[in-house]
Amino acid sequence: xxxxxxxxxxxxxxxxxxxxxxxxxxxxxxxxxxxxxxxxxxxxxxxxxxxxxxxxxxxxxxxxxxxxxxxxxxxxxxxxxxxxxxxxxxxxxxxxxxxxxxxxxxxxxxxxxxxxxxxxxxxxxxxxxxxxxxxxxxxxxxxxxxxxxxxxxxxxxxxxxxxxxxxxxxxxxxxxxxxxxxxxxxxxxxxxxxxxxxxxxxxxxxxxxxxxxxxxxxxxxxxxxxxxxxxxxxxxxxxxxxxxxxxxxxxxxxxxxxxxxxxxxxxxxxxxxxxxxxxxxxxxxxxxxxxxxxxxxxxxxxxxxxxxxxxxxxxxxxxxxxxxxxxxxxxxxxxxxxxxxxxxxxxxxxxxxxxxxxxxxxxxxxxxxxxxxxxxxxxxxxxxxxxxxxxxxxxxxxxxxxxxxxxxxxxxxxxxxxxxxxxxxxxxxxxxxxxxxxxxxxxxxxxxxxxxxxxxxxxxxxxxxxxxxxxxxxxxxxxxxxxxxxxxxxxxxx
Amino acid sequence: xxxxxxxxxxxxxxxxxxxxxxxxxxxxxxxxxxxxxxxxxxxxxxxxxxxxxxxxxxxxxxxxxxxxxxxxxxxxxxxxxxxxxxxxxxxxxxxxxxxxxxxxxxxxxxxxxxxxxxxxxxxxxxxxxxxxxxxxxxxxxxxxxxxxxxxxxxxxxxxxxxxxxxxxxxxxxxxxxxxxxxxxxxxxxxxxxxxxxxxxxxxxxxxxxxxxxxxxxxxxxxxxxxxxxxxxxxxxxxxxxxxxxxxxxxxxxxxxxxxxxxxxxxxxxxxxxxxxxxxxxxxxxxxxxxxxxxxxxxxxxxxxxxxxxxxxxxxxxxxxxxxxxxxxxxxxxxxxxxxxxxxxxxxxxxxxxxxxxxxxxxxxxxxxxxxxxxxxxxxxxxxxxxxxxxxxxxxxxxxxxxxxxxxxxxxxxxxxxxxxxxxxxxxxxxxxxxxxxxxxxxxxxxxxxxxxxxxxxxxxxxxxxxxxxxxxxxxxxxxxxxxxxxxxxx
Numbered sequence: 007x008x009x010x011x012x013x014x015x016x017x018x019x020x021x022x023x024x025x026x027x028x029x030x031x032x033x034x035x036x037x038x039x040x041x042x043x044x045x046x047x048x049x050x051x052x053x054x055x056x057x058x059x060x061x062x063x064x065x066x067x068x069x070x071x072x073x074x075x076x077x078x079x080x081x082x083x084x085x086x087x088x089x090x091x092x093x094x095x096x097x098x099x100x101x102x103x104x105x106x107x108x109x110x111x112x113x114x115x116x117x118x119x120x121x122x123x124x125x126x127x128x129x130x131x132x133x134x135x136x137x138x139x140x141x142x143x144x145x146x147x148x149x150x151x152x153x154x155x156x157x158x159x160x161x162x163x164x165x166x167x168x169x170x171x172x173x174x175x176x177x178x179x180x181x182x183x184x185x186x187x188x189x190x191x192x193x194x195x196x197x198x199x200x201x202x203x204x205x206x207x208x209x210x211x212x213x214x215x216x217x218x219x220x221x222x223x224x225x226x227x228x229x230x231x232x233x234x235x236x237x238x239x240x241x242x243x244x245x246x247x248x249x250x251x252x253x254x255x256x257x258x259x260x261x262x263x264x265x266x267x268x269x270x271x272x273x274x275x276x277x278x279x280x281x282x283x284x285x286x287x288x289x290x291x292x293x294x295x296x297x298x299x300x301x302x303x304x305x306x307x308x309x310x311x312x313x314x315x316x317x318x319x320x321x322x323x324x325x326x327x328x329x330x331x332x333x334x335x336x337x338x339x340x341x342x343x344x345x346x347x348x349x350x351x352x353x354x355x356x357x358x359x360x361x362x363x364x365x366x367x368x369x370x371x372x373x374x375x376x377x378x379x380x381x382x383x384x385x386x387x388x389x390x391x392x393x394x395x396x397x398x399x400x401x402x403x404x405x406x407x408x409x410x411x412x413x414x415x416x417x418x419x420x421x422x423x424x425x426x427x428x429x430x431x432x433x434x435x436x437x438x439x440x441x442x443x444x445x446x447x448x449x450x451x452x453x454x455x456x457x458x459x460x461x462x463x464x465x466x467x468x469x470x471x472x473x474x475x476x477x478x479x480x481x482x483x484x485x486x487x488x489x490x491x492x493x494x495x496x497x498x499x500x
Numbered sequence: 501x502x503x504x505x506x507x508x509x510x511x512x513x514x515x516x517x518x519x520x521x522x523x524x525x526x527x528x529x530x531x532x533x534x535x536x537x538x539x540x541x542x543x544x545x546x547x548x549x550x551x552x553x554x555x556x557x558x559x560x561x562x563x564x565x566x567x568x569x570x571x572x573x574x575x576x577x578x579x580x581x582x583x584x585x586x587x588x589x590x591x592x593x594x595x596x597x598x599x600x601x602x603x604x605x606x607x608x609x610x611x612x613x614x615x616x617x618x619x620x621x622x623x624x625x626x627x628x629x630x631x632x633x634x635x636x637x638x639x640x641x642x643x644x645x646x647x648x649x650x651x652x653x654x655x656x657x658x659x660x661x662x663x664x665x666x667x668x669x670x671x672x673x674x675x676x677x678x679x680x681x682x683x684x685x686x687x688x689x690x691x692x693x694x695x696x697x698x699x700x701x702x703x704x705x706x707x708x709x710x711x712x713x714x715x716x717x718x719x720x721x722x723x724x725x726x727x728x729x730x731x732x733x734x735x736x737x738x739x740x741x742x743x744x745x746x747x748x749x750x751x752x753x754x755x756x757x758x759x760x761x762x763x764x765x766x767x768x769x770x771x772x773x774x775x776x777x778x779x780x781x782x783x784x785x786x787x788x789x790x791x792x793x794x795x796x797x798x799x800x801x802x803x804x805x806x807x808x809x810x811x812x813x814x815x816x817x818x819x820x821x822x823x824x825x826x827x828x829x830x831x832x833x834x835x836x837x838x839x840x841x842x843x844x845x846x847x848x849x850x851x852x853x854x855x856x857x858x859x860x861x862x863x864x865x866x867x868x869x870x871x872x873x874x875x876x877x878x879x880x881x882x883x884x885x886x887x888x889x890x891x892x893x894x895x896x897x898x899x900x901x902x903x904x905x906x907x908x909x910x911x912x913x914x915x916x917x918x919x920x921x922x923x924x925x926x927x928x929x930x931x932x933x934x935x936x937x938x939x940x941x942x943x944x945x946x947x948x949x950x951x952x953x954x955x956x957x958x959x960x961x962x963x964x965x966x967x968x969x970x971x972x973x974x975x976x977x978x979x980x981x982x983x984x985x986x987x988x989x990x
Contacts, residue, residue: 086552087550087551087552093551095551100551103551105550105551105552106545106550107545107552109552204554205552205553205554206552206553207552208551208552209552209554209788211787212787212788213787239556240554240556241554241556242554242555242556242557242788242789242790243787243788243789243790328784329787331586331782332584332586332595332596332782332784334595335586335588335594335595335596336549336551336593336594336595338588338590338595340590340593340654341548341549341550341593341654342550342551352590356588376782379586379782379783379784380780380782381780381782384782384783384784388784
C-alpha cells in the first residue's frame with residue numbers, strides 16, 4: 007500500500023472501504039504532515055475535534071455506512087465560518103472570531119462524512135492572487151518556497167500540492183480557485199454561480215463569490231463538489247435544482263466515443279484573446295501541448311473570440327470592490343471583530359478599528375469600491391461596468407454556439423516570487439485576465455495540471471463550460487488525466 | 501377650491517410614512533418581530549450581521565405590500581429591486597440598510613379622505629392625495645443611551661423588522677389635510693391587516709416634508725420633520741414649522757433644507773445635529789437578493805383575499821342606508837366601527853339614527869375612555885334595541901341617553917327592563933295625555949290668548965307646561981299634535 011498521503015480522495019475512500027486503513031489513521035497521518043510542514047504556512051487553525059470526528063466516521067463505516075467521502079480528511083479555506091475553530095478570513099479584523107454556525111458547504115461536507123482538520127491560510131477576505139495579503143504571513147509554494155502558491159485560496163492549493171491533505175475547499179471570486187490550482191499543480195473547479203451555497207462564506211463580492219474544491223484530480227473534485235453543492239434556502243442566489251452526481255456525470259461516456267477517443271465530437275473553443283503575444287512562452291507551450299493531447303483524445307479545436315477579455319479587468323475591479331466596500335462595512339468593531347483599544351467618539355472608533363483591523367489591499371479595494379459607488383461616479387463606473395459584464399456574458403454565449411467548452415491558460419505566467427509584485431497592485435490585477443471573464447459571466451471553470459514552465463513550476467490548463475455544465479468539464483478533465491500524469495507529479499521533498 | 505393661505509403663504513406638505521408590516525418574522529430572517537422583548541433576544545445571526553450570513557426575503561412582507569398596492573389602486577411592479585443604502589451607525593448591523601431605491605414594489609396610487617372646512621361650517625370636502633411610491637425595507641435596531649454610564653447600548657430586536665415606506669406627492673396644503681391623510685392611511689393599513697397601527701410602539705410613524713411659498717411661486721425649500729408618532733403632534737409640529745418658516749422668510753432669511761425633530765414639550769421643531777447633508781448613501785442593487793418578481797397570478801391570489809375597502813364600503817353605506825357622505829366616511833373609520841354600525845343599522849332598521857348615535861354618544865364615550873369600539877360595553881344589538889324604542893316613541897331622546905348610560909355602566913343589558921325600571925316610558929296613551937293637555941290649557945289661559953293673538957312663542961310655553969305635567973314622559977310629538985288640535989291650529 008502507498009503512503010497514506012499519496013492517496014487522493016477517491017483512492018483513500020476505497021482504502022477506507024476495504025478497511026486497509028481507518029479514518030483515525032489517515033487523519034493522524036495528515037495532522038502529522040501538517041505539523042511537519044509548518045514552513046509552508048498553510049494552516050491558520052487546527053480543529054481540536056478532528057480525531058473524534060475521524061473515530062465517529064470509522065464507527066459509521068463499521069455500522070455499514072458506505073460513502074466515498076466518509077472519513078476522508080479535508081480542510082477549509084479560512085473564509086468559511088466554522089463552529090469548532092476560529093474563522094479569520096486571513097484578517098486581523100477577525101482574529102479569534104468564533105462563528106455560532108457552520109457554513110453550508112462545511113456542514114454538507116461534514117454530513118457526507120469528511121473530517122475537517124484545519125482552517126487554511128488565504129489572502130485577507132479573499133482579496134489577492136498570491137496569498138501575500140494574509141495578515142498571518144504569506145503561504146509558500148511547495149514547488150519553490152520562494153514563490154507564491156497563488157491566491158486567494160493559496161493555503162488550500164499549497165497544502166494539497168504538498169500532500170498535507172488529500173483535498174481542501176476554496177472560493178473563487180475572480181480566479182481564486184483556478185489560479186492557485188494552476189500555480190500549485192493541482193486540480194480545482196469553480197462551479198457555475200449558484201451551485202454552492204454562499205451561506206457562511208465570508209462575502210467578498212457577492213455576485214461573483216463561489217465555493218469549490220481543490221484536489222489532486224478531476225475525479226476527486228467531482229466527489230467533493232457533489233457533496234458541497236445543492237440548493238440552500240438560506241442563500242437567495244443559490245440555484246434551485248436537484249442534487250447532482252458529478253462523479254457519475256464525469257464517468258458517463260460521450261455518445262459514439264471510444265476508449266481511445268473518449269472526447270470524440272467534443273468541440274473545444276480557443277478564444278484568440280486567451281493566446282496573446284504577451285503570453286509567456288512556457289505557459290503557451292504547455293497549454294498548446296495539452297490541447298494537442300485533447301485533440302488526440304478525439305476533441306476538435308475551434309477558433310473563437312471573446313473580444314472583451316481585456317475589459318474584464320476594469321469591469322471586475324469596479325464591481326468586485328464596489329460590492330466588497332459594502333460587504334465589509336459590517337466589520338465596524340461594534341458587535342464582534344477588532345475594536346481599537348483606545349478611541350475617542352464613535353467616528354473615531356470606526357476609523358481606528360477599521361484602520362488597524364484591515365490590511366493594505368483590503369483598504370485599497372474598499373476605497374476603490376466606495377469611490378465607484380459615490381454620487382456622481384456611479385453611472386460612469388458601476389453602471390457601465392454592469393453593462394459590460396452583461397456583454398461579456400453574451401460573448402460567451404456566442405462562443406458556445408460554436409463549441410462545447412472553452413480552453414486556454416489559467417494565468418499568463420507561472421507562480422512569481424514572493425514580494426515580486428507587492429508594490430504593484432495593477433500588475434497583480436492584470437495577471438487575473440484569463441480567469442475574470444468566466445467569473446463575470448458566472449460560468450464554471452476549472453484548472454488542471456498541464457505541464458511545467460519556467461523554474462520547473464506547474465502550468466495549468468483552464469476549461470470553461472456553459473452554465474451548469476460542470477459534468478462536461480469534469481468528464482473532459484478526467485479523460486485528460488487518464489491519458490496524462492501531470493496531476494500525479496508532486497513537488498520534491500513532499 | 502381656493503387654497504387657504506397663512507400670512508399670504510401657501511403651505512406645501514408631503515408625507516413619508518413607515519408602516520411596520522404585521523409579519524410574524526422579520527423581512528430577511530426568521531426572528532420574531534414581537535414588540536417588547538429583552539434586548540437582543542430576537543436577533544439571529546442574520547440580524548446581527550455575523551460574517552457569512554445572507555438575507556432571505558419574507559414572502560409575507562411582499563404579500564402585504566401587494567395588498568397595499570391594490571388597496572390604493574397603485575401599480576404593483578412585476579419586477580422590483582432591493583438596494584443597499586450604505587451608512588455607518590451602531591444600530592445598523594450590516595453597515596447598510598436593505599431598501600428599494602430606483603424600482604419600488606408599489607408605484608403610484610391614491611388615498612382619499614374628507615376634510616371638514618376650517619371654519620367649522622359647511623360640508624366636508626373630499627381630498628385625494630397621490631402616492632409616489634411605497635417600498636419594502638428593513639428597520640434598524642435601537643441605540644440605548646441611558647443607563648450605560650457614558651456608553652451606548654445596542655438593541656437589535658427591531659433590526660430587520662419589515663417596513664413599508666409610503667411616500668406621497670407634495671399634495672397637501674394644510675396641517676389639517678396632512679393629519680386627515682395620515683388618519684386615512686392609518687385606517688387603510690389597519691383595515692387591510694398589514695400593520696397593527698400602534699403608534700406608541702412605532703408601528704406607524706410619519707415624516708412630514710414642509711415648505712411654504714407665495715401662491716404661484718415654485719416650491720419652497722422643504723424641511724423634513726422626522727418621526728411624528730401621533731396625529732396631534734403632527735398637526736402641532738407642522739403648524740409650528742409653517743410659522744417658523746414664514747417668520748424666517750419675512751425676516752429676509754432663506755430656508756435651508758434640513759431634518760428637524762418635534763419636541764412635544766416645547767411644541768417646537770429644531771434641526772437635528774446632523775451629518776445627514778453630507779451623506780452619500782452609495783445605493784446599489786443588493787447582489788444577495790435577486791430582483792423581486794411578482795407574477796400576475798400572485799397579485800390575483802392576494803386580490804382574492806382583499807377585504808371590502810373603506811371607500812367602497814362608504815359608498816355602499818350611502819347607497820344602501822341612505823347615509824350622507826360624511827356619515828358614511830365616519831362609519832368606515834375602522835373595520836370594527838363599520839361592522840358595529842352595520843349590525844346596529846340592520847337590527848334597528850334605523851341606519852341614520854344608528855349613525856347619529858355612533859358619531860354622538862358612542863364616540864364621546866370611546867374617546868373619553870380611550871378605548872376601541874370592540875371594547876365598548878354597549879354591543880350593537882343593545883344599541884339597536886335602544887334605537888328601536890326611540891323610533892317607536894317609547895322613550896324620548898333624553899330618556900334614551902339615560903338608558904344608554906345604564907347600558908354602558910353595565911346596570912343591565914336589557915333595554916326594556918331599564919326603561920321600565922327607570923320609569924322612562926313616554927306617555928303615549930291619548931286619553932291620559934288629552935286630560936293633561938286640557939288641564940294645561942285651562943290653567944294657562946293667558947298663554948292661550950297670546951297664542952291666539954299670533955304669538956308663536958306662547959305655543960312653546962304650553963308644550964313646556966304639558967311636558968312638565970307629564971313629568972317628562974309625554975311623547976313630545978303627541979303632545980304637540982294634541983295641543984295644536986285643541987287650539988284649532990292643526
